[in-house]
Amino acid sequence: MTITITAFERSPDGGRGLARDMHVRWALEEVAQPYEVRLVSFQAMKEAAHLARQPFGQIPTYEEDDLVLFETGAIVLHIAQRHAGLLPDDANARARAICWMFAAVNTVEPPILELATARLLEGDKPWRDERSPLVEERVRVRLKQLSARLGDADWLDDAFSAGDLMMASVLLRLKSSGMLDAFPNLAAYLARNETRPAYKRAFATQLAVNAGGPPTG
Amino acid sequence: MTITITAFERSPDGGRGLARDMHVRWALEEVAQPYEVRLVSFQAMKEAAHLARQPFGQIPTYEEDDLVLFETGAIVLHIAQRHAGLLPDDANARARAICWMFAAVNTVEPPILELATARLLEGDKPWRDERSPLVEERVRVRLKQLSARLGDADWLDDAFSAGDLMMASVLLRLKSSGMLDAFPNLAAYLARNETRPAYKRAFATQLAVNAGGPPTG
Incomplete structure (x- = not known):
């Protein structure tokens, strides 16, 4: 194969x-x-x-x-x-890991992509400066909720899984924005993913x- | 249970x-x-x-x-x-059905949600009229690609699956917009889903x- x-x-x-x-x-x-x-x-x-x-x-x-x-x-x-x-053996834990995969792509990523779109495709528009804070706030709402759930855990649900892989890949898009600085546990979580061999x-x-x-x- | x-x-x-x-x-x-x-x-x-x-x-x-x-x-x-x-028995066909689930939530839905956000949360902003066509065009690009792939098939991949369920649920958000009118096969596809018992x-x-x-x- x-x-x-x-x-x-x-x-x-x-x-x-x-x-x-x-x-x-x-x-x-x-x-x-x-x-x-x-x-x-x-x-x-x-x-x-x-x-x-x-x-x-x-x-x-x-x-x-x-x-x-x-x-x-x-x-x-x-x-x-x-x-x-990339997935735990226990059936319930597998299902929970898959929740985090979908949460990454359908709940956390959309506002982050909207922010990227605002910068890449609408960066020359007259509404840029007034609209940016609105979009950033939508991202911040999700980061706050994700940070609250993660707390001081290493991974989103017990052991590292495909859910963490997908979530870290989404958070990586914010690395250069500085927005993760307000959420030290998320910044540390991203770094923890990035140090995996x-x-x-x-x-x-x-x-x-x-x-x-x-x-x- | x-x-x-x-x-x-x-x-x-x-x-x-x-x-x-x-x-x-x-x-x-x-x-x-x-x-x-x-x-x-x-x-x-x-x-x-x-x-x-x-x-x-x-x-x-x-x-x-x-x-x-x-x-x-x-x-x-x-x-x-x-x-x-909701999923075919054949392993490869199952994997393809799951592709359509993710395509629904991560490729087709994001611009549709962005359009909903523009109307619901930014409908009173001065940029509304100039920005709306930009967002609508992002939706239209995805509809055009989806329409081209569906062609005259009844379902996205052979038999009805969870992929169709998720994609139809996303298209349903456009029903009142009239945007599906330009894609008769997508409108018929949505109707085909809606008539399922x-x-x-x-x-x-x-x-x-x-x-x-x-x-x-």
């Missing part, structure tokens, strides 16, 4: 680990599965061959024999269900692809 | 089926599992007892013996994995709770 994933030929973030192939690389490193990478250009992502695998023209995709998957959360869950290391290996591998920095033009 | 879910005491949508308990009710009807409902007020949702079950102060939650789950997607997946009727039973049950209409004040 050969696993092949797709990733940006040149990531818009220049290799800071924010592109979503990073989640999948990290998951595969946690479960010690080798994988191959097919790099795709921005143009190729919108062409029929890629759209057949990923209907929304994004990366990553995941291929394993005749199985083709898309959506980062679904790929990470597939890896976690197929190999030991599997994370470090995945990060180094995607950085090597993007060694030239972000794409120009 | 008794299943208990939580729902709004009075839903902000007045029973149009947009509150997220609807997804869970529909899933439970599809797999023919009886359930009980505990209604919670807006105030109770922010109190410690509810936050212990749902750290973000939302509904629904799901309780089954000593298991407590939150996040709609995770609850629907748990139901689908535990009971026949399980959907109808779930819809009628949540409507009965909200028979008085949306909450005032």
